Amino acid sequence: MEQELQSFVAMLTELWTMLVAQSRNLLLPSRLTQIAILLVCVAVSWGFARATLPRMRAWMRGLEGWPKWRLRFVLLVEKRLWLMYFILLAWLSVAGMRMITTFPSRRYILALVASIATAWLIVSLTTRLVRNPLLRRMVSWGLWVWVTLYFLGLTDEASDVLDGIAIQFGDFRLSALAILKALVVTALLFTFARMLAGTTSARIRRNDDISPSMQVLLVKIVQIVLFSAAFFIGLKAVGFDLTGLAVLSGAVGVGLGFGLQKVVSNLVSGVIILLDKSVKPGDVISLGETFGWITALGARYVSITTRDGKEYLIPNEDLITGQVVNWSHQNEFVRLDIYFGTAYADDPHLVRKVAIEAAASVNRVLADRPPVCHIVGFGDSSVDYILRFWITDPTGGLTNIRGNVYLALWDAFKENGISIPFPQREVKVLEGSSLVTRPEAGTRPPDGGAVD
Known part of the structure; x- marks a missing residue:
C-alpha cells in the first residue's frame, strides 16, 4: 500500500512538472502573439453573438410546424452560437498565420485551441442523444476532459494517475480509470440501445399484421434484451467478472421475491395479459366504477382514460383476478x-x-x-x-x-300526444269524519281561550 502511494505521488509530481514547463513556454513572444489573437477572437465572437441573437430568436418564434428534433437542434445552435463564432474565427486565424509564416510553432496554440473548441462543440451536440440529464452531464464532462487531454498529449499521464487511484479486494482491483471507462462505455451502449430500440419499436408499431397487444409485448422484449445486453457488455468491456455477480443476483433475487410479491405479481400478470390478448390498447373496458378506454399497457399497470379526462393506473393483477367488462373484445357491437x-x-x-x-x-x-x-x-x-x-x-x-x-x-x-306520467297523491275525507283545522301560531281561539 505504501509503495503504491509513493508511485502515485511520483506521477502527480511528474505531471505537475510537465504543466509548469508548458506554461513557461507560453511566455515566448510568438506564443504571446497567438494568445492575443485568441483574445481578440473571443471578443469579436462575443460581439457577433450579441448582434445576431435577437434576429435568430425572432426567426425561431416563427418556426411552427417543424419536427421536434429540428426545433431542439436549432435551440442547441442558439445556445452555442458564441462558441461557433469563436471556432470559425480561430480556424480563420490559423489559415491566416499559415499564409504569413511557414513555422508551425507560430500557429501551434491557435490550432490547438481551435481543435479543442471544435471537439467541445461536437461533444456538446452528440451527447444530446443521451436523454437522462444526469448521465448526459457525466458523459459530457468526461468527454470534454478526455478530448482536452488528448489534444494536450496528456492522456497517458492522466491514465496512469487515475489507475493509481484504486481499491483492491483480494484479487479484485477497482481503479478510478476502470470506473470512468465503465461509465463512458455503458453510457454509449445505453444510448445505442435506446436508438436501436426506438427504431425497432417504430417498425413493429407500423406493422398492421401484428395485433396491438403483441406489438406491446415485442417492444418490451426488445427493450429488455437491448438494455440488459448493454449493461452486461459494458461491465465485461472494463474487465468486471460477472461470475460473482451471478451468485449475488441469485441471492438478491430470493430476498426480493418475498419483499416484492405484489410487484412480481403485476409483472407476471402484465405478460399474461399480453399473451392471452384479453385487453389491448384502444379497448373500452369497465372495471368496477371505472369506465374508459385503454391508452397504454405498462409492465406494472394498465392506463385507462375516462370520458372526463381522468387517467387511472390499474394494476395488472386487478385485470387478471377481477371481473372486467371489455366492450370491444371480440367485436365492436x-x-x-x-x-x-x-x-x-x-x-x-x-x-x-x-x-x-x-x-x-x-x-x-x-x-x-x-x-x-x-x-x-x-x-x-x-x-x-x-x-x-x-x-x-x-x-x-x-x-x-x-x-x-x-x-x-x-x-x-x-x-304524438304520449304522456310520461309521474306519481300523484290524493287525500280523501271519509264519510262521517270531520276536518279539524289547527289555528296558526300567535292567534287566539274565537272564545278567547288559550291556545294549546
Whole structure:
C-alpha cells in the first residue's frame, strides 16, 4: 500500500512538472502573439453573438410546424452560437498565420485551441442523444476532459494517475480509470440501445399484421434484451467478472421475491395479459366504477382514460383476478338499454312504434340491427318499457348516446300526444269524519281561550 502511494505521488509530481514547463513556454513572444489573437477572437465572437441573437430568436418564434428534433437542434445552435463564432474565427486565424509564416510553432496554440473548441462543440451536440440529464452531464464532462487531454498529449499521464487511484479486494482491483471507462462505455451502449430500440419499436408499431397487444409485448422484449445486453457488455468491456455477480443476483433475487410479491405479481400478470390478448390498447373496458378506454399497457399497470379526462393506473393483477367488462373484445357491437314509462291511457302498440322510430333516428344507432321495444311491467303510475339499440363505437361514449335517445323519445312522445306520467297523491275525507283545522301560531281561539 505504501509503495503504491509513493508511485502515485511520483506521477502527480511528474505531471505537475510537465504543466509548469508548458506554461513557461507560453511566455515566448510568438506564443504571446497567438494568445492575443485568441483574445481578440473571443471578443469579436462575443460581439457577433450579441448582434445576431435577437434576429435568430425572432426567426425561431416563427418556426411552427417543424419536427421536434429540428426545433431542439436549432435551440442547441442558439445556445452555442458564441462558441461557433469563436471556432470559425480561430480556424480563420490559423489559415491566416499559415499564409504569413511557414513555422508551425507560430500557429501551434491557435490550432490547438481551435481543435479543442471544435471537439467541445461536437461533444456538446452528440451527447444530446443521451436523454437522462444526469448521465448526459457525466458523459459530457468526461468527454470534454478526455478530448482536452488528448489534444494536450496528456492522456497517458492522466491514465496512469487515475489507475493509481484504486481499491483492491483480494484479487479484485477497482481503479478510478476502470470506473470512468465503465461509465463512458455503458453510457454509449445505453444510448445505442435506446436508438436501436426506438427504431425497432417504430417498425413493429407500423406493422398492421401484428395485433396491438403483441406489438406491446415485442417492444418490451426488445427493450429488455437491448438494455440488459448493454449493461452486461459494458461491465465485461472494463474487465468486471460477472461470475460473482451471478451468485449475488441469485441471492438478491430470493430476498426480493418475498419483499416484492405484489410487484412480481403485476409483472407476471402484465405478460399474461399480453399473451392471452384479453385487453389491448384502444379497448373500452369497465372495471368496477371505472369506465374508459385503454391508452397504454405498462409492465406494472394498465392506463385507462375516462370520458372526463381522468387517467387511472390499474394494476395488472386487478385485470387478471377481477371481473372486467371489455366492450370491444371480440367485436365492436355494443347493446344499450334504456327504461321509460307511459300513461295507461296511451296505446302500447303506438308507444312501441314511436319509441323504435325515435331511437332509429339518432346518429350512431345501427340501422342493420334495428332497435326493439318491449313492455316489462305494469307499474303503479305507468306502463313500463325497455328500449334496446346497438352501436359500434363505444369509444365515443355511452352516456351521450343514451341522452340523445332520451331527447328523441321526448320529442316523439310530445308530437304524438304520449304522456310520461309521474306519481300523484290524493287525500280523501271519509264519510262521517270531520276536518279539524289547527289555528296558526300567535292567534287566539274565537272564545278567547288559550291556545294549546
